[in-house]
Amino acid sequence: MIRHLKAYFIFCVVLLAAMGCAPKSYVVLMENADGTVGQLAVTNAEGDVLLNKPRTGVDLDGKAGKPYTVDENRIQRDFGEAIAAQPPLPVSFMLYYEAGGTVLTDESKALIPAIIEAARHHPAPDVSVIGHTDTLGDSEANEKLGIERAQAAAEIIRSAGLQVIDWTIASHGERNLLIPTPDEMAEPKNRRVEITVR
Amino acid sequence: MLMALWPAWAQETIGFVKTVTGKAAVTDAGKLIDAQVGTPIKMGNILKTGPQATMGVTFKDNTVMSFGPDTEITVDEYLYAPGKGDLKFSTSMAKGSMQVVSGVIAKLKPQAVTVKTQGGLIGCRGTRFLVKVEP
Structure with a gap:
């Protein structure tokens, strides 16, 4: 009898402990x-x-x-x-352009290998490429220039032979300025493409 | 009109599976798909990991989620159109363990990123966090 009570008591203690650290x-x-x-x-x-x-x-x-x-x-x-299990965090790069076209500045050209290296380290990378312009010229032409810049930047990455699973290529034209300026103003920091490797 | 728009909208890809170990699955419109690196994620999907599995997903707004074993999450709502101000990311977690690294949605609209659990609703203001749910 005593033995049974003792066993019951131990059972209760174990159960309570288990509940406590459940x-x-x-x-x-x-x-x-x-x-x-x-x-x-x-x-x-x-x-x-x-x-x-x-x-x-x-x-x-x-x-x-x-x-x-x-x-x-x-x-x-x-x-x-x-x-x-965390995937590598997305990384973003900013490429800058000479005025009025799709020619990268020399500093930005030097960034390309780092972008390709980043994409290589992301499993099944999906990449977004958003083109921007400064406010020089009319807004419609700048929408078009933005998409041309984005496409040219995407082509550079594509030509490295990477298996990108999904592309988002878009233009924000002169609607999304990094440095706010009045209309019709050349601003090198606004002539850019933002690339995100996810 | 709304019915006609439904399918296209429902099928939009909002993220991709980036890491998998063991057996994990994505349920899309009632169909069970074996999760692999590159499997697309859509709104309404249920993400599940097996007893010895893990999975990591990166969403379009740079939110990164990863799941430990025996985990189940539903993506209830995902809206990511910053230009229109449409920002929302709500999930329900039924069980398991998860890490969330919040992305652009949480940055642009605090409280737009939520995780619903039986014992409370978690609202995220731009951060990394961990959730464990024992049903």
Whole structure:
């Protein structure tokens, strides 16, 4: 009898311990790759909880819980595999052009190998190429010049023999200035193509 | 009119599978597809990893999501037209583990990126975060 009670007692302790460290649902705010930190808001029936310190978490159990620190061991145990599965982060490059055409500046020409190298390191890369112009000339002609620049830039990458899975090629003409200027103004920094390798 | 537009809109690719280990799947309009590097993702898709599998997806707005084993996520809504101000990225997570690195949508419109779980709605203001759901 005593033995049975003892076994029952041990069973209860083990069960409670298991419940206490039972895996639960929660969210953790993490620092970005560049060191910056954003915010998370967790909303449920009991209200809002704001997370704004890296490596703090809150339970997702429907209650308005208190944020707590999540240590590296727990992060690795619960998220190690998800973190390891992260694809390479998208990278963007800016190419600049001589006035009025699709001739790259010398500095920008020198960037091409880095772009091709980036695409080589992205699995199944999908690439977007957006052409821009300055405000010199009429806006319709600049829409066309923007797309010509984007196409020429895409062709450079294509000719390197990369297996790009998807292309987005578009022109923003003079509608999306990097350096705001009045109309009819030459601005080298606005004559550009933005390439993103995902 | 809306019905006529539905199919084209529903089939737009919003991202691609970039990493897979083990057995992972994408359910598109009720059809189960084995996930491979390069598999396209569309709005409404369900993303699943098996008991020993992982998967990583990069979306058009540069959001990067990756999933640990035994995970299930649904892409409920994805709108990415910055020129028109249409920005939204909402997902539901039924179970598993996930890392999210937020992209352009979260940058342009705070609170437009959400993850719904049974125990609460997560709103993301430009950051990396981790979610674990035990149903």
